[in-house]
Amino acid sequence: MSTATLLSPEILAKYQPVIGLEVHVQLLTESKAFCGxxxxxxxxxxxxxxxTCLGLPGALPVLNRKAVEFAVLAARAINCEIRETxxxxxxxxxxxxxxxGYQISQFDKPIAENGWLDVPDATGASKRIGITRLHMEEDAGKSIHDGFADSVSKTYIDLNRCGTPLVEIVSEPDLRTADEVFEYLTKLKEILLYTGVSDCNMEEGSLRCDANVSVMLKGAKEYGTKAEVKNVNSFRYIxxxxxxxxxRQIGVIEDGGRVVQESRLWNNAEGRTYSMRSKEAAHDYRYFPEPDLPPLVVGAAWQAEILKSMPxxxxxxxxxxxxDYEISAQDAATFTASAAFADQFEAAAKKARSPRRVASLLTSEITMRxxxxxxxxxxxxxxxxxxxMAADLAESGELSSKMLKQLFDTSFAESKDFPEIYERDxxxxxxxxxxxEAMIDEVIAANPKQVEQYRGGKKTVAAFFVGNVMRVSKGQANPAILNELVTKKLDALGAL
Structure with missing residues (x-):
């Protein structure tokens, strides 16, 4: 099957996807995991x-204390239980x-287990995704492929990344759709950024995700064979x-084939995955306890001290x-998308007469521009x-929405702050x-036909008079007062 998009909805509906994620997160420590x-x-x-990075004989690892503290913060933020030892x-x-020739990691006794995140499913309802474990490890170096020259492929090795402290966050196979994958990763990244343990920069490899994907017939009791999709550098591409x-896997099964357990690479330009290598199982790595590091003990007192910094x-x-601010859930979601944006909104909201007005200006006027x-x-x-300042002037009625828009347009066009533009213009x-009232009387006198329409029951024609008075006043008439007076005067004419 050359492309996965040839399958009919009826065939797709026969199968249940099962997805689990392994997310590698580089920690924002000043030094590496086991050296200076x-x-x-x-x-x-x-x-x-x-x-130590280069694995030279006699070099011994020393665990970075800050990496442990960041691991505990990240684990508790995603509802994991901390293992004391x-x-x-x-x-x-x-x-x-x-x-x-080996990576220092954690295997059967990780630092944290049994966490969860809630994400929206296809119906918008909340769905809990289990997190099996969060464990600490070091990153490997980086292979740089130089392409082909004279038919010879060249690969260079940069070991700067060797020893970078990581946490790996392994989900349960609870995800069922690609959209749930996107929502889970988005929420996980948001939480990690709030804790400050990582910058989660996917372009620099600070956050990397492998997806374990399998399919099974709906109603089946056993999961299908999984393939691991690796090295995808954006949530949209994942x-x-x-x-x-x-x-692809459904197509293989429908064609009478068998899905192979393997690692696959995503080619975004072609919109497809390619086989990379057979997928290793845990026993292939021959795990054994690291002889140069003692057990890591994070007792209750240390945990409590670490968690004091939880934001x-x-x-x-x-x-x-x-x-606190009586804003909408949608506005709150917008402002909390990043801690910095939330901080800026709250700083402004606490100084304004109306936090809701500040929220409205930020979401409708500022972010749009x-x-x-x-x-x-x-x-x-x-x-x-x-x-x-703009919110307070609007709240007091000194500026109409039209005036605000004009002033904001000028601020952005001239790259000058609102107070400067306001004081000048x-x-x-x-x-x-x-x-x-004088302007309303003038407009009414000039438009007898519309007056008759209003008196005949066409109340929507009031907007015609409001608009014309606004033009006469060059947009400076107070909208609330204007609307009230227009209705009052037209109703009085209708009673004659």
């Missing part, structure tokens, strides 16, 4: 290395980017890769912000103080009822 080398992305190849093991394999792999996590923050200009929030020409809203 700088833990930093980039640098000249093989410049951030030492005898965990053990490091050697995972033996022979790849060019692993100079020791969703596409999982969708493809589900359909308010996204879900709890959303609920509090809805209650930022998106059109290709800017991030911290690049906005309108500062938080400017947003608060300062439109004045007309709230004097006598002045507004």
């Amino acid at each position: 080398c700088v833990n930093k992305y980039g640098g000249d190849p093989n410049s951030h290395v030492c005898p 965990s053990v490091f093991s050697r995972k033996n394999y022979f790849y060019p980017d692993s100079p020791k 969703r596409s890769a999982v969708e493809y792999e589900i359909e 308010e996590l996204p879900e709890a923050r959303r609920a509090r912000m809805i209650a 930022l998106r059109l200009a290709g800017l991030e929030l911290d690049e906005s020409p309108v500062s938080l103080a400017g947003i608060v 300062k439109p004045k809203q007309i709230s004097d009822t006598g002045a507004i």
Whole structure:
């Protein structure tokens, strides 16, 4: 089968996909997991290395305390139980980017187990995805393929990444669709960013995900043979890769074939996976306890000390912000998408007369203009103080929504903050009822046909008069007062 998209909906409906994820997260420590080398992305190849990174004889590992603290924070943030005594093991394999010939990892006694995350399913209901374990390990180096020259492929090895501290988060096979995979990863990344344990930069390899995908006939009691999809560098591509792999496996079975347990690579340009190698089982790695590291003991007192730095996590923050600022759930979700955005909103909301008005301006006026200009929030020409000022002026009735839009347009066009533009251009809203009544009388006198329509029961024609008065006032008439007076005057004419 050349492409997975040839399968009919009827065939797809016969099968149940089963998906589990292994997420590798690099920790934001200053030094590596078992030595003092700088833990930093980039640098000249093989410049951030030492005898321990290179696996030279006699070099002994020393565990990074901060990596343990970050692992505990991450584990508790995803509802895992912390194992008081965990053990490091050697995972033996022979790849060019692993100079020791093994990886220091954890196997049967990981630092954390039995966690969960809730994600929305296809109906929008909450679905709990189990997390089997979170364990600590070190990263391997990086193979750099130089392509082909004179028909000879060249591969270079950069060991700067060797020894970078990782946690691996392994889910239960509870995911059933590619959309659930996307939601799970999005929520996991959001939580990890809030804790500050990782920058989760997929382009730099700080967060990497392997998806174990299998299919079985609906109603079957045993899972099918799984294939592992590796090295996908965005959540959107992971969703596409999982969708493809589900359909590929169904196609193999429908054609009378057998799914092989293997690792596969996603080719985004072609929109398909390719076989990489047969998938190893745990016994292939010949795990045994790391003889150069004692058991890791994270007692209750140390755990309590670590968890003092646990921040308010996204879900709890959303609920509090809805209650504190009376904003919508959608706005709360927008603001808590990143801790920085949430911090900025709260700083502004606490200074404004109406937090809801601040929320409205941020979501409707500021983020829209930022998106059109290709800017991030911290690049906005309108500062938080400017947003608060604009919200207060709108709340007091001194500025109409039309005036605000014009002022924001000017701020972005000239890259100047709102207070500066306001003080320079300062439109004045007309709230004097006598002045507004005079303009209404003028418009009514000029449009007898529309007056008759209103008197005949066509009440929607009031908007015609409101619009015309706004034009006469050059957009400066107070909208609330104007609407009230227009209706009052037209109703009085109808009673004549």
